Every structure is written in structure tokens, then in C-alpha cells.
Amino acid sequence: MLNTETPSTRHPDLDTYATPALLDAFIDDQTAAVAAVKAAAAQLAAAVDAALPRIRAGGRLLYAGAGTSGRLGVLDSVELYPTFSWPRERAVAVIAGGRGAMFVAVEGAEDDRAQGAADLAALHPGPNDVALLLAASGGTPYVLGAIEAARAAGSLTIGLANNPGAPVAQQAEIGIVLDTGPEVISGSTRLKAGTAQKIALNTFSSALMVRLNKVYGNLMVDLKATNAKLVKRALALTVRASGASEADAQAALAQCDHHVKTALVMLKRGVGVSQAQALLERADGNVGKALAA
Numbered sequence: 001m002l003n004t005e006t007p008s009t010r011h012p013d014l015d016t017y018a019t020p021a022l023l024d025a026f027i028d029d030q031t032a033a034v035a036a037v038k039a040a041a042a043q044l045a046a047a048v049d050a051a052l053p054r055i056r057a058g059g060r061l062l063y064a065g066a067g068t069s070g071r072l073g074v075l076d077s078v079e080l081y082p083t084f085s086w087p088r089e090r091a092v093a094v095i096a097g098g099r100g101a102m103f104v105a106v107e108g109a110e111d112d113r114a115q116g117a118a119d120l121a122a123l124h125p126g127p128n129d130v131a132l133l134l135a136a137s138g139g140t141p142y143v144l145g146a147i148e149a150a151r152a153a154g155s156l157t158i159g160l161a162n163n164p165g166a167p168v169a170q171q172a173e174i175g176i177v178l179d180t181g182p183e184v185i186s187g188s189t190r191l192k193a194g195t196a197q198k199i200a201l202n203t204f205s206s207a208l209m210v211r212l213n214k215v216y217g218n219l220m221v222d223l224k225a226t227n228a229k230l231v232k233r234a235l236a237l238t239v240r241a242s243g244a245s246e247a248d249a250q251a252a253l254a255q256c257d258h259h260v261k262t263a264l265v266m267l268k269r270g271v272g273v274s275q276a277q278a279l280l281e282r283a284d285g286n287v288g289k290a291l292a293a
Contacts, residue, residue, distance in 0.1 A: 002163045003179065004136055004193055007186035014184065026191070029184045033195035036162075036178040037203065043176045044200060047158045048207045050174060051130040054156055055090075055208065059128030062155070063093035064120055064146035066110035068190040069134035069160075069197055070095030071102055076201040084214040085224045085259075094119040096142040109142065116145030127154035132204075134197060135159075136189035138166020138177075147171050160200055162193040176200060213285040216241060216264065221287060225258035234258045242267040265290050 011017075011025050037044075055061070061080075063073030070093070077093040080086035096116065097106025109115070119142075125131065131150035135143040138161030147168065150157045159172030162180050169175030178196040183189065209215065214222040219241055225234045237260050238249040244267045256262040256273050265276035268291055276290075283289035 002137055003181050004162050004183060004189050005187045006182045008182040008184055011184055025184055030192050030195055032180050033178075033192040033199060036180045036192075036196045037199045040176050040178055040200065043174060044204055044207075047174045047176065047204055048211065050156055051158070051204075051208060052211050054128045054130055055212065057128045059126070059130055059155075060090040060092060060123075061205070061208075062120065062123055062125060062129055062131045062150065063091075063134065064095075064116065064131065064143055064150075065093075065134030066096035066101075066140050066142045067105070067136075068194045069136055069140075069143075072194060072197050072201060073132060073134050074102060075198075076205055080205060080209070082224050082226055082230065083220060084209045084212075085222045086209065086214075092123055094123070094146070096140075110140050111142070113141035113145035116142035117149040118145075120146040120149040121153075125150050125153040125155040129153070129155040131155045131157050132201070133157060133159045133168055133172055134201075135166070135168045136162045136193040136197070138163045138168045140168070143168055144171065158204075160197055162189065162196065213283075213287070216261070216287040219260075221260040221264065222285075223260065231258060234260050234263075238263045238267070261285070261287055 063077050065073045074093040074095060077091040080091045081088050095101050097109035101109060133143050133147050144167060147157055157172040158174045159168040160176045161168045162178050164177055164179055169177050178200055180192045180196050183191045219237050221237060223230055223234060225231045234253060235249055238253055239246055242249060242264050252263040252266045261280055262276045264287055265279055279290040279293055283293060
């Protein structure tokens with residue numbers, strides 16, 4: 001029996017717990033998710049290093065999963081645009097059952113291997129693309145079909161699963177096993193198995209964005225200011241990183257469509273928008289190098 005399907009021996013009488021003890025059981029068990037990701041850090045680092053040259057060459061991040069895993073892939077893909085201004089068309093996710101499965105579980109969709117292959121193939125993967133294949137059990141047919149299509153196209157395949165020896169991890173070029181063990185509610189991988197996948201995806205994509213010069217120091221200077229909250233954040237980041245007054249930072253941001261990177265170079269180098277953009281382009285988007293040029 002798979003670890004994720006094995007009933008936990010820690011809480012056999014879970015249904016009799018008082019509410020505080022019940023909450024403690026769920027919360028305490030989540031710590032295993034962090035430990036599982038830390039244990040897989042070397043594999044995650046290998047995945048980042050292998051993905052980087054492909055993404056720099058124009059490749060995309062392609063996510064495929066079913067159920068909770070599929071929804072986590074969608075979540076990671078859509079958050080890259082507002083956080084890092086990553087083009088939406090370069091982070092694309094498919095989920096068993098189609099888009100509607102984000103909101104309503106589509107029973108049986110995960111068992112369709114051919115559909116997984118077809119959905120991934122419909123994205124027209126290529127050798128510069130990076131496919132992230134997600135399955136808590138590690139044997140989901142839909143995801144195995146997606147791996148086949150991605151590998152056939154020459155894409156880099158990265159498989160994330162929560163059981164040792166999982167086919168998803170074995171059949172991908174880089175396998176990442178997040179061994180979270182039995183769940184408090186047996187088989188409910190929306191619990192710590194899902195938490196571990198969320199942490200791993202956050203870690204992978206965020207590290208990749210740092211390597212792609214989307215961060216200056218530890219500041220998210222390439223955000224897309226698409227709402228009032230993010231406009232305020234862009235201003236605060238510009239003031240903090242440049243040392244300029246709020247008024248000067250606001251004026252610079254107004255000239256460059258609230259692009260923090262450009263505003264920083266404008267303020268710190270004392271140049272206009274076009275010059276700042278040119279400095280950033282020559283530095284491959286690296287703010288530190290643009291300032292030092």
C-alpha cells in the first residue's frame with residue numbers, strides 16, 4: 001500500500017477528539033510537509049539548474065496534474081505574472097477534467113492517460129520547455145500520459161510525487177519525491193502531501209525567478225502593478241531600494257508604467273526612462289549590474 005494511502009497510526013481515534021486536540025493533530029502533522037521538502041532540496045536545486053538555460057532560451061513552464069495537485073500547478077502558474085511580470089503565455093497549466101475541474105471535481109478524469117498526453121501535446125511543447133508533472137500518489141494515469149508527451153517533444157520533465165518509487169518521479173528526467181507519509185485522514189492528500197507540493201512549487205518557481213533577475217536583493221522589483229495594492233507596493237519598494245523620497249519615487253514610477261526596476265535605475269543613476277531601460281537590457285535585467293555599469 002502507498003504511504004499516502006496507509007492509515008496513520010498516530011491518530012486512530014481522530015473522530016473522538018475534542019476540537020482543540022483535533023486542530024492540534026492537523027496542524028502538527030503539517031510540519032512533515034516542510035521536512036519532506038527539505039529532504040528533497042538537492043533534487044529541487046537540480047531541477048532549477050536544469051530548467052534555467054531552457055527558460056533563458058525562451059522556453060515555457062508547463063504544469064500538468066489532477067485534483068489537488070493539478071490545482072496547485074494552476075495556482076503556481078497564474079501567480080508568476082503579478083509577482084514577477086512573467087508572461088502568462090510562458091506559464092501554462094493543464095488539469096485533468098479541464099478548466100472546470102478547478103472548481104468542481106471531475107471524477108474519473110485522472111484515470112485517462114490518453115487525455116493527459118493529448119492535453120500536454122495541445123500546448124505544442126518543445127525542447128526549451130520545462131514540464132512539471134504533479135501527482136501525490138505518483139501513479140496518476142493522466143500525469144503519466146503528460147510525461148510521455150513532454151518527453152516525446154524533448155521537453156525537460158520534472159516529476160513531483162509523495163511516495164518513494166513513484167512512476168511519476170521515475171519516468172521524469174528529474175524526479176522529486178516529497179515523502180510525507182500517511183495522512184491524518186488516510187488518503188486525503190489535500191493535507192500535508194498537498195502542502196509539500198505547494199512549498200516545492202513555490203520554492204522551484206521563486207528560485208527560478210531569482211536566477212532570471214526578477215529580484216534585487218530580496219525585493220520583488222519586477223512585479224506587475226495591476227491593482228491599487230500593488231501600485232502602493234511598487235512605490236514602497238522603490239523608496240526602500242533607492243533611498244529616494246516618496247515624491248521622487250512616485251514621479252519616476254509614473255514615467256515608466258510603475259516598473260520598479262526601471263524606476264530604481266532612473267533614480268540611482270540619474271537617467272531617463274529610455275536610458276534606464278537600455279542599461280537594464282544590457283545587464284539582462286539585473287538591477288545590480290545595471291547600476292554598476
